[in-house]
Amino acid sequence: MKIIDLRSDTVTVPSEEMRAAMARAEVGDDVYGEDPTVNKLEQAAAELLGKEAALFVASGTMANQIALLAHTERGDEVIVDAESHIYYYEVGAAAMLGGLQLKPLEGLNSEAGPGVLRQAFRPANIHFPITRLVCLENTFNRGGGTVISREVSKEIYDLAKERGLFVHLDGARIFNAAVALNCDAREFTRYCDSVMFSLSKGLGAPVGSVLAGSRQFIDKARRYRKALGGGWRQAGILAAAGLVALQNIRRLAEDHAHARLLAEGLAEIPGLHVDLSQVQTNIVVVKVVGRPGAAALAEELARQGVKCNVLGPDALRFVTHKDISREDIETALSIVRKTVTKI
Numbered sequence: 001m002k003i004i005d006l007r008s009d010t011v012t013v014p015s016e017e018m019r020a021a022m023a024r025a026e027v028g029d030d031v032y033g034e035d036p037t038v039n040k041l042e043q044a045a046a047e048l049l050g051k052e053a054a055l056f057v058a059s060g061t062m063a064n065q066i067a068l069l070a071h072t073e074r075g076d077e078v079i080v081d082a083e084s085h086i087y088y089y090e091v092g093a094a095a096m097l098g099g100l101q102l103k104p105l106e107g108l109n110s111e112a113g114p115g116v117l118r119q120a121f122r123p124a125n126i127h128f129p130i131t132r133l134v135c136l137e138n139t140f141n142r143g144g145g146t147v148i149s150r151e152v153s154k155e156i157y158d159l160a161k162e163r164g165l166f167v168h169l170d171g172a173r174i175f176n177a178a179v180a181l182n183c184d185a186r187e188f189t190r191y192c193d194s195v196m197f198s199l200s201k202g203l204g205a206p207v208g209s210v211l212a213g214s215r216q217f218i219d220k221a222r223r224y225r226k227a228l229g230g231g232w233r234q235a236g237i238l239a240a241a242g243l244v245a246l247q248n249i250r251r252l253a254e255d256h257a258h259a260r261l262l263a264e265g266l267a268e269i270p271g272l273h274v275d276l277s278q279v280q281t282n283i284v285v286v287k288v289v290g291r292p293g294a295a296a297l298a299e300e301l302a303r304q305g306v307k308c309n310v311l312g313p314d315a316l317r318f319v320t321h322k323d324i325s326r327e328d329i330e331t332a333l334s335i336v337r338k339t340v341t342k343i
């Protein structure tokens, strides 16, 4: 039985072209700054994001945590969305590694974000921690892959700057946002001091993320990467895959079209509810109305060959990616239809 794996865009496997590029990659010792392929990837990524410099790291979580460390001092407060990856899925690392207090806000990663942020500001007072950093997530994973518009990104950035705060963008899927709005990623990244994006999600590389910012920030970030054990040697083998992955930016629109097709099909199935206005990129969040509940449905779907993630007691997440074809979407829809009626 063919498995249609819609759990995440992290499940993609490297293409033949990527494997060939990895095999012939020119390499050196990256801790000495001597890996030409890593240097090439970092330059290409900095250019794409409109930043002075970039740093290739092992994962999105590592990139976010290095950014938090490089922007802050122990005891500082960092403002995040209550559903953000940094707050929800990073093992409490901000406290564990940085001694940071996260301030989770409902609705920060949304059109209401600027108002939400304004409400969170406090006057200077010896009782309060020093707020240092605001983190945004675009696209917003637990929000269903929604895009924070350029206007809202700018408003939040301007507010942060009025208060002397840094802005870090968790842009694991920033190119999905750019493709969705048919614009350059720099139209988002100009409104942040640092940004990270994942090579190993929709772009299809086996490993890696990139953190970008000013030269000074990246020099500091490089030291933190080393401290976290992330100084790697002939990493050009991985960076070569990353360079091929950058070419996949142009095919993300296909994933978005597949997500739309899937969402529209799922929305027609009695017992499921999809807010189609929230389906903006490659993620589809589905509410499971009444019985049997999201977990039981996901389990049965997996037995029938369709894998998805459980987001909560009544919510499932389906993510499209380069290894999913239109035909897979059609097959998945027919399996979900049958399973929901049967169970």
Ligand SMILES: Cc1ncc(COP(=O)(O)O)c(C=O)c1O
Residues within 6 Å of the ligand: 058, 059, 060, 061, 062, 064, 085, 086, 137, 139, 140, 141, 170, 172, 173, 198, 200, 209
């Ligand atoms: C928005 C967002 N940020 C960060 C990450 C972390 O990336 P990684 O799994 O490479 O640590 C993810 C991964 O799913 C994500 O969705």
